[in-house]
Amino acid sequence: MTRRRWPGVTARTAALRVVAERGGMGVTLVFYVLVVVVLASLWRVAVGANGGNVAGYGAAAITWYVVTTEATVIALNNRLIADTGRDIGSGAVAVELLRPASVLGVRVFSELGRCLPRLVACAVVGGVLALVTAGAPPRPATLALAAPSLVLAVACNIVAQHAFAATAFWLRDAGSAWFLYQKLIFILGGMLIPLEALPGWLERTASLLPFRAMSYAPARLASGHLEPVLLVQQVGWLVVLVGLAGAAFRAGERRLQVVGG
Amino acid sequence: MRGLAATFRNALAEVRSNRASFVSQISVMVLNDIVWVFFWVLFFRRVGSVRGWDGRNILLLLSVLTAAGGIALGVLANARRIGTMAVDGQLDAVLALPVPPLAHVLLRRVEATNVGDLVFGVVLFLSAGSPTPARAAVFVFAVAAASVLLTAFLVLAGSLAFFAGRNEAGELGFHAMIVLGAYPIDIFAGAAKVLLYTAVPAAFVSSVPARLIEDFDAGSAACLVAVAGVFAFAASASFTLGLRRYTSGSVWTR
Known part of the structure; x- marks a missing residue:
């Protein structure tokens, strides 16, 4: 594998593995449909009870919002922080240092490859579900921006989870941190509730943090809001997060000690 | 019974x-x-009430769900792992013991993280559920019935792995x-609502x-007890029938 080709090969191999494992994909999709149906029903009932509008979202907009946010989260391995932290804490990551490629890079591209087939499947199923239950997207043209935004969202999330998990180089365990990280995406990332529906102080706090790039941005676009600046913000956050995760892994790798290794 | 009690004491000690x-983990x-x-809280502050449910009702719902979930997934932690154990052939150790296999499996492992749910559910009820002696008694009854039902459903769904x-x-x-x-439950309508009262009795x-x-x-209380009883019977029967198809994986496990 040449230096130039390893990211593509890594991602493609991981993607093919996920596609071949149909049972796992089926479980992911059924779970996705379940969550979307429940959450979209809740929000549509709430919109109906509030004169057809909550925080600027109508029934169709909120449904497209929900199918998008859920796709960004369910397509990912939600225990990535714990899994990565365990590999670091146990020293298993040391074997990866022998490769002529960055440990972080291989892990990120591998996870991206695993995630993309699930993301595409969830987005397609979610789109059909939204069409059937709530009708066409409020502004179909914005879906063209939502598609790259979805990929940027999961990329930001994967890189951020690695930055988080890198604490295991020092603490030896990322433990249950994934649980709390996930909840930050739920609220500050706009997964459960659109950021416009948060109280002002919390909305302002969320606007300063990277979590909105991981879920809210593509959902805002898919719900009919033509705001290309969201894509720019996502790219900006991706650069920052890659820098943080890269620095953390470089420092951690220098510190790594393997018991009995 | 002494064997099961000792098993549970060991699980707690572990x-x-x-x-x-x-x-x-609890924290x-x-x-x-x-x-x-x-x-x-954010949701209901923004939308008011939804089909008769407001912030107060939803906190009660959450207190029951987390307390029942804490018992089914924390105290009886293996309830969720029946399917994995069946598929991976991890039941050998249980079958060699002079105790009822299902009861032993359920009592053998306590999951600290989910015990946090139980703690949270009780604290939430005490702090936001307007507790009176009568309401507390109903809370205990409701949590007991809900945890029997949830455990039974998990065992039943997991036991399908013996056959599939x-x-x-x-x-x-x-x-x-x-x-x-x-x-x-009231955010659902039609077939979905029927499903939630029957095949997936989340309601x-x-x-x-x-x-x-x-x-x-x-x-409603009698109905809750009856549904929990039916699912408990179905879970026990499916696990017992499933054991006849069980294939050892030569794995000694907890």
Whole structure:
């Protein structure tokens, strides 16, 4: 594998593995449909009870919002922080240092490859579900921006989870941190509730943090809001997060000690 | 019974052996549950009430669900792992013991993280459920019935793995109950609502118990007990039948 080709090969191999494992994909999709149906029903009932509008979202907009946010989260391995932290804490990551490629890079591209087939499947199923239950997207043209935004969202999330998990180089365990990280995406990332529906102080706090790039941005676009600046913000956050995760892994790798290794 | 009691004492001792880890795992789950409370508070502050459910009702629902979930997934932690154990052939150790296999499996492992749910559910009820002696008694009854039902459903869904050879049904059953139980039943309509009172009885794990605490009704209580009983019988029967098809994996496990 040449230096130039390893990211593509890594991602493609991981993607093919996920596609071949149909049972796992089926479980992911059924779970996705379940969550979307429940959450979209809740929000549509709430919109109906509030004169057809909550925080600027109508029934169709909120449904497209929900199918998008859920796709960004369910397509990912939600225990990535714990899994990565365990590999670091146990020293298993040391074997990866022998490769002529960055440990972080291989892990990120591998996870991206695993995630993309699930993301595409969830987005397609979610789109059909939204069409059937709530009708066409409020502004179909914005879906063209939502598609790259979805990929940027999961990329930001994967890189951020690695930055988080890198604490295991020092603490030896990322433990249950994934649980709390996930909840930050739920609220500050706009997964459960659109950021416009948060109280002002919390909305302002969320606007300063990277979590909105991981879920809210593509959902805002898919719900009919033509705001290309969201894509720019996502790219900006991706650069920052890659820098943080890269620095953390470089420092951690220098510190790594393997018991009995 | 003495054997089962000893098994459970061992499981408790094991989970508490690392006290710092035990406390930290419970704390993480409590924090996680607080985020859900926060979400519901934000939600109802924004939308008012939804089909008769408001912030007060939803906190009751959450207290019952987390307490029942804490018992089914924390105290009887293997309830969720029946399917995995069946598929991977991990039941050998249990079958060699002079105790009822299902009861032993259920009591053999305590999961600290989910014990946090139980702690949270009780604290939430005491702090936000307007506890009176009568309401507390109904809360205890409702949580007991809901945890029997949830445990039985998880065992039933997991036992399908004995016959199917795969555990997807168990995993989906678990996710379905937890996701569907976390929302008020009245946001659903038609076939979905029927489903939640029958095949995936999530309504009886959260919404029905929460309503009983708010406004006790003997008919609904009897219905809750009956549904829990039916699922408990079905779970026990399917596990027993499934064991006849069980193939050893030569794995000695807990």
